[in-house]
Amino acid sequence: MNDLLTDKAAPGRGVMKLYLVSGLAVVGLLLLAGLAMRASQAGWLPLPPDGFYSLLTLHGAGMIVAMMVCAMGAIWFLTRQQVNMSAKLAVAAWALIMVGVVGVLVATLVGRYGSLYTFLYPMPFRGTWPNWSTGVFLIGLVFVNAGWMIWCCQMLSGVLRAHGGYRGAIGWDYVWHSKSFVASGRHPPPPESFPAFMVGLDGLIAGMAATLLGVALVVHWIDPEVQIDPLWAKNLTYFWAHTVANLIIYMLAGVIYVALPFATRREYHVSKVFVVAWWTSMTLTLTNYFHHLYMDFAQPEILQYIGQLSSYLSALPVTVVTVFGALMLVWRSGMRWTLGALFFYLGMLGWVVGGIGAEIDASVPFNVHLHNTLWVPAHFHTYLLGGCLLFVLGWVFLLLESRAASATRKSMTWLISILMFGGMLVFLLSFYVSGAYGVPRRYSIEPAPGPVLAQIATLGAAVMIVGMLLAGIEAWRLWRSKAGLPAGTKEAIHG
Ligand code: HEM
Incomplete structure (x- = not known):
């Protein structure tokens, strides 16, 4: 992959550029929104409370989606080097996300919707903003999630095709039957394929939860007689939001595995420890969001313990392996x-x-x-x-x-x-x-x-x-x- 960055004809470059440029443009704009909010908290910029909260909603939801789009573009491009994936489908997923971004912009800047994206039900329906803006915000997020799920399906199918199904993609035989695996001349997937697989699978599961929640909220918006259980809504909200925020990091860890070898002119090796570290993240990232619900005393107590344990186990191994590996690459490389x-x-x-x-x-x-x-x-x-x-x-x-x-x-x-x-x-x-x-x-x-x-x-x-x-x-x-x-x-x- 060392000449990948210089190869103008590398497949999927256009798709990556589209994702990166649009994502960074949104980040640039929302940095100014962040500055305005901090200046307002400092007492230097008189923002009325409803203006502050709609800006906070825009900044929070917008930044997460924008960073997600940037990371999606980069990891899609890296996976595209291993297997054919339709550029048209990736652009269609991007277009759906952008429709959602426009919805969020309209709901917050025009409609002054200000109940954030990690809201607690029934807050979005009890604000001072017009009812239509709640609907536009929720439907905007449904569009974002639709684009995300299409993209996750594409990634999952790409990685599975590239590495011979689930067993190959997660490096099962490489870990458990390494002697015969190596003797047969096979290789584990390259390092960036592990986060690519993870985002496809975990992203899809989180996306399904978000679809369920999104439909329930839109139904409640249309007919307020239909009630939703607030604890159920909170679980699904944080399951989706926290998982996606984590996946942004993991997608970009995949980029580190290609970028630093390029900068140092060295190779990033996959080891058994590396693979097992990714297994822990792949599974426990789905349960670490429980740490957002420690204060919810109605939540079954066992989930609080699971939240505590998975918070440590999902993040530590992959971070240690990646950062240690990266430091070893840079050490005395003359980068x-x-x-x-x-x-x-x-x-x-x-x-x-x-x-x-x-x-x-x-x-x-x-x-x-x-x-x-x-x-x-x-x-x-x-x-x-x-x-x-x-x-x-x-x-x-x-x-x-x-x-x-x-x-x-x-x-x-x-x-x-x-x-x-x-x-x-x-x-x-x-x-x-x-x-x-x-x-x-x-x-x-x-x-x-x-x-x-x-x-x-x-x-x-x-x-x-x-x-x-x-x-x-x-x-x-x-x-x-x-x-x-x-x-x-x-x-x-x-x-
Ligand atoms: C100049 C840079 C930035 C400034 C000045 C800024 C400022 C702020 C402020 C003042 C808040 C509200 C804090 C509070 O009282 O709760 C906030 C929230 C937030 N910011 Fe930033 N920020 C910046 C960059 C970023 C970046 C680069 C990201 C993501 C990539 C980001 C993501 C978020 C998120 C997700 C929230 C939470 C919104 C919520 O509570 O739902 N920010 N930011």
Whole structure:
């Protein structure tokens, strides 16, 4: 796969670009929405409460969907290198998701729907916003989920075809009968196929739960006489939302397995430990969402124990194996610290730190204190912004750098890094400190010391956005500089 990034004719490149460009465009817009919210919590921007909550709804749902779309594009492209998959079907799935995104935009910006996407039933039906906006929001999410499920079916079928069914795709014989497996000349699937299989299967199961919930909510919207059990609704809501948020990370872990070998000119090896680590994530990611329901005392107690255990077991093995493997790849490889490589390397830090923040919150004795405080946005911003977004940017930069006629200047690399990572650190730290002080999340007006910390965070976020703008300008320059590249120049520059 080492020449994949430079291969202009690699199949599925157009599909990947469509997903990446549209996803990143939405992320760019919603970063500004995030900045506006933090400035409002700081007392610097007068947003009325209904404006704040509709913006929060747009920012939360939009960011998750946008990052999901970016990750889908990248992992689809990597799987497409192993097996034929219809580009038309992938574009149709993308189009359905985009129809949903328009629905969410209309419901929040025009209809001022403000009950978030991880709402508690019956909140969406009890707000100050018009009833139509609740319907448009819910139907928008149904469209997003329809596109997601079509895409998951395609991925699952692709991976199963590529590796000879379920047994081959999960590396069963490689783990349990390794001697005869190796003797017969067979190989386990490449590392990126494990997250590709996982997202196909787990994504489909989560999508089915979301379909059930979506239909129930739309029916209640049409006929309010039809009642829904709130605990059932909460279970399905978090099962879907938490699983999809986790799958974003896992899809991008698949990208690490291709990107870092490219940057280091080394190979990422699949081992038995690696495969078993992925088995734990594939299964336990489906039950770790129970940690969102510790406070729901009507929930059967056994589920709380399962939630605690699966929170640790689903995340730890894969994170340790991936990050350790990645560090070993980089160690003494002589890797050039381009922006692409830097984004990947630091993204792993964000993944690990955000993951630890999540595990702390998922531990019952801490959850009692941190539940619904700003600790929660602290940890998920760390791994979504400081992890996933950096992986996506890293991938885009590696693609651009591998074909550009001139490299990024060192001073520019430093400037972008200092602004982006410095600003990000300040922005994230203030969420953590607020959480530790018990400042509640999702409050348009926060109790002390929330507003002071929000002021510091707003400055950090603004600096980070300036760094991202510079990165955008540099990406544009790299993209333009590939034009007219004479044969052999690329090799001369990139070694
Ligand atoms: C400049 C960068 C960003 C800023 C200033 C920002 C700001 C915020 C703020 C102020 C909140 C509300 C916190 C609360 O009181 O509960 C929030 C929530 C959220 N943000 Fe961000 N954010 C940024 C980037 C991102 C990114 C890159 C992602 C994802 C990739 C993201 C995903 C979310 C999600 C999922 C929520 C939760 C919404 C909910 O509670 O349902 N944010 N953000």
